[in-house]
Amino acid sequence: MATTMEIVRGISQVMANSHDGALDDSGEPIKVGLKREEGNPINDSRVMDGFSISFYGTQLCIHYHAEIRLKDVHDKSFESDLEQTIKDVASFIKKEYKKATGSSLSLKSAGEVDAIIQQTSRVRTWVQATQLFDIGGIDADTEAVKGESKDSVDAKFKSFLDQGGWGKKAKNDKRKEPTQGQPIYTGKGKVKARKDVNSPLKAE
Secondary structure (H helix, E strand, C coil), X not given: CCCHHHHHHHHHHHHHCCCCCCECCXXXXXXXXXXXXXXXXXXXXXXXXXXXXXXXXXXXXXXXXXXXXXXXXXXXXXXXXXXXXXXXXXXXXXXHHHHHHCCCCCEEECCCCEXXXXXXXXXXXXEEEEXXXXXXXXXXXXXXXXXXXXXXXXXXXXXXXXXXXXXXXXXXXXXXCCCCCEEEEEECXXXXXXXXXXXXXXXX
C-alpha cells in the first residue's frame, strides 16, 4: 500500500501535466474534459476554464473555475454539466495517476458540488466550484500527528520576545514618559491628559 507521501507526489505529478496545452508522450494534446478543449483553438472563441486541487487531511478538494455566458447560467442543465465536469476532472486524475505510478487511485465523492457564481458583466459570469473526495489508502488514525508539540524556540530569541515590543528603556534615554489617558489642550501649547473621559475638561 502506498504511503501518504507517495500518493501526494503521484497526484502532484498529475497536476504538472494538466496545464492548458500539455502534450502526452506521443505529442497529442492531453484531454481533461474541460470546455477550453472544445472547438478549434484558432477559429473558435475558447472558453476560459481550468482546475486545481488542495488537500484537506484525507480528502482531496477539486477546484473548478470558468468564465461563462450569463445565459448558460439559466440553462436547466447548468448544475448537472458542472457536476459532470468535476467528475471528468476526477477521472482524469485517476487515469493519469495510474500512468505515472502504476497504482490505482481511489477518489470517492464526499459531498455535493459547492458553487459560487459572480456576474462580471451583462454578458459574462465567473463560476467557482469545489467538491471534496475521500482519498482511498490513507488511514486517518495512523497518519495523525500524535503527542504534544514541543517548544523549539531558541532560548535567546525567546528572551528577546519576552522583553515586549519596545524592550527595556536605555539608560541614556532622557525622554519623558508619554501621557496616559485622553489628551487635553490646556493652552499656551501645553497638552496634558485626563484619565476619566467623563470627568470635567481639566488636566489630572
